[in-house]
Amino acid sequence: MSEPVLLTISGSLREGSFNRMLCRVAAEAFGPAEVIDGDLDLPLYNGDLEDAEGIPAKVQTLADQIARADAIVISAPEYNKGISGVLKNALDWVSRTEGxxxxxxxxxxxxxxxGRTGxxxxxFMTMACLLQLQAQIISGPGVLVAGASNEFSEDGALTNARYMSTLEARMATLREAIKP
Ligand SMILES: Cc1cc2nc3c(=O)[nH]c(=O)nc-3n(C[C@H](O)[C@H](O)[C@H](O)COP(=O)(O)O)c2cc1C
Incomplete structure (x- = not known):
């Protein structure tokens, strides 16, 4: 069997984003896979733009990557106790694509x-949106990296062994959930 396709999605666009780092660590823990990194640098959803120009090419690319993926990891930053605008915008756009x-x-x-709650x-807000989009959410002990600036090494490794073992367990469960 060929390697599964794993799509990673960081809800932060920042170059040095800890959520981007967490996506990379998760992909390594997932094991052999074709890893694709989703690009969330999209225009803001605007119904007028959609009416005038249709689905932007970058949104369609993201939707196609999601459709092609065997498994998905989303890392969600927290802004003012909520989902980042970047991630919500991407989910909103994808929900407007065909299929x-x-x-x-x-x-x-x-x-x-x-923050302390990681x-x-x-x-949870991200999972609520994904329920609406009918994703198969793979639950399990939460990977919530608190005080993130202290938890990654300079080369992006997750240094806390407890976080790492929880992440590895979740990735193993994700791999097992791939449809044959
Ligand atoms: C607008 C804004 C709001 C934030 N609100 C929260 C928050 O509610 N809870 C929290 O733990 N961190 C909050 N932070 C800090 C982020 O967790 C921190 O910047 C984190 O590194 C962002 O993720 P990234 O590293 O992937 O970009 C906030 C940061 C910004 C810029």
Whole structure:
């Protein structure tokens, strides 16, 4: 069997984003896979833009990547106790594309944030949106990286062994959920 396709989605566009780092660590823990990194640098959803120009090419690319993925990891930053605008905007755009790319897709949501709860609220808000999109949310002990600036090494490794073992367990469950 060929390697599964794993799509990673960071809800932060920032170059040095801890959520981007967490996506990379998750992909390594997932094991052999074709890893695709979704680009969320999209125009703001605007119904007038959609009416005038249709679905933007970058949105369609993202929707196609979701449709092609065997498994998805989303890392959600927390902004003001909620989902980042970047991530919500991407989910809103994808929901406007043909078909339902997320339907039935095994998906794990993780988060990294500065605060002590590790982005728990944003993580739950993301899962609430994904329920609406009919993703197959793979639940399990939460990967909530709190005080994220202290938890990654300079080369992006997750240094906390407890976070790492929880992440590895979630990735193993995600891999097992891939449809034959
Ligand atoms: C507008 C804004 C709001 C934030 N609100 C929260 C918050 O509610 N909870 C929290 O833990 N961190 C909050 N933070 C800090 C982020 O968790 C931190 O910047 C984190 O590194 C963002 O993720 P990234 O590293 O992937 O970009 C906020 C940051 C910004 C810029």
């Amino acid at each position: 339902n790319a997320f339907a039935g897709k095994p998906t794990v949501v993780v988060s990294a944030a500065a 982005g728990e609220t944003a993580q």
